[in-house]
Amino acid sequence: MKNHPPRTFRDDRDDEKFMKIALKLSQRGSGFTEPNPMVGAVVVKNGKILSCGYHQAFGLKHAETMALENLTVPGTTLYLTLEPCSHFGKTPPCTDLIIAKKVRRVVVAMVDPNPRVNGSGIRKLRAHGIRTRCGPGGDWAAYVNRHYLKFIKTATPYVTLHAGISLDGKLTDDAGHSRWITSEQGRRYSHSLRGEFSAILAGHGTILADNPRLNLREPGWEGKTLYRVVLDSANTLPLSLNIFQEQERFPLVIFSSNAAANRKKKVPLHFFVRHDANGLVLAEVLEQLSKLGIASLLVEGGGRVLDSFIRERLFDEAAFFISDKIVGGRNSVQIFASGVTRLEDALELVDCRWSEYAGGTMMRGFRKCSPV
């Protein structure tokens, strides 16, 4: 057994500080790494950062490799937002590089639940006499990687509901129009939100009414691929719609009922699934999306689609853009038209964060008992 010096309070305080830097860094990969995680790495010696790295995009170098590959200094402390991998995947095990570079101490924010890692990275480092601490920044790390964590643990995409609603919870006016319930700035924020996800989903009604492109137009997402998922039970959407354009960068995935009269595939990723009284069976839709490697899904509406996801509790998070307008109207579409019968059954969102913008407020909150 090696004799390690006792850990001082100074060490602990620095661990939190450097892990925060690694976590901020990791988020630069947001939207580009899925279905793999965002990871940040910071290499420190004598209280100074010598190098750092982050996982930039799916299939590219792991964060640890980016931070260590050109480093020649031994005896460093390595801060990692996720346990290092110890398996041969698209890249060799990062633990081997950490050992070869004679890193003295490794601090990880959390264990990687990927069954191919799941503690083995930490065990390997310890077996080679590298002091390893797990935990600092763990809550933040789990929040940052919530898409990855749900997908790796349940093989189901992380689902976020997105809606632009009036102050009185309406998605449309009395005549059924939704343009524009939210302000210009709210719409820009909500477009940018799309970039954080692997896929975006909309129903047949929205596609016909708005003829949206469902693409990424805001700065910062250049080069990102985004799957567009459309629910079209009867398979009746005309090919002249905007959604059929730009399929190279924004692949189109269509789901129709296996009872549709027209069973002809309109795009290569056209799937026919079961249909019940409420529409397409969403669990089957999600299962198929997970087979495509889609780790996260932003559900953009319209009213019927949002209602189904809420009714079946098939969401993890909600991002609502609430405008400073009262719309009213008996025929206007509500956010959850089918509702609950008793107040005790109302859906509760937890850990809600509110931010203001010109003309409205954005709320992001989580479904209680989300499996993450």
Ligand code: AOF
């Ligand atoms: C990443 N980036 O910085 C780290 C990862 O298929 P591979 O070889 O890229 O391995 C993917 C797995 O490696 C991933 O699911 C996670 O368990 C582990 N760590 N992955 O993409 C990184 N550190």
Ligand code: ZN
């Ligand atoms: Zn790795």
